[in-house]
Amino acid sequence: MLCGLPFRERSMIPAAPPTRRATWFSWLLLLLGAFGFTAVWVLASLYSGRQLGWMAVLGALDIAWMLRLGGWHRGLGRMLAGVGATAGIVIVANWFITATQLGGMLGLDPWDSAMKLGWHHAWILVSLANHAMDAVWIVVGLLVAAWLSR
Secondary structure (H helix, E strand, O other): OOOEEHHHHOOOOOOOOOOOOOOOOHHHHHHHHHHHHHHHHHHHHHHHHHEEEEEEEEHHHHHHHHHHHHOOOHHHHHHHHHHHHHHHHHHHHHHHHHHHHHHHHOOOHHHHHHHOOOOOHHHHHHHHOHHHHHHHHHHHHEEEEEHHHO
């Protein structure tokens, strides 16, 4: 008898699941993945001259992969982090695509243009640039992020 229980009874007690918390490395990996993919989306969009809304789905795949590589524990927290990071990719990519195109016409570099772009002006320009299919791809990307990050 070990610990007061016979071996047979001790083996029937379920082990507590390991609890892992997101460490600073997990957060760093998530941020690097999000910023890296945002840069790829902005560059691809500026090269092609289109918004490329389907990149939201690829961003969701990238974020789900980063969450798993970072060792995030399964559950609601990982799903919320995945959807939030994907939404952040969509917002920042559209912001910088708009700012870079507008700044090019005004003679500003992308960073200065992004810092001077206001919310209302950005919303109008993003609404005009994105088509209905881009909005569908963005919604699909958020759903894929929720599904794969759970």
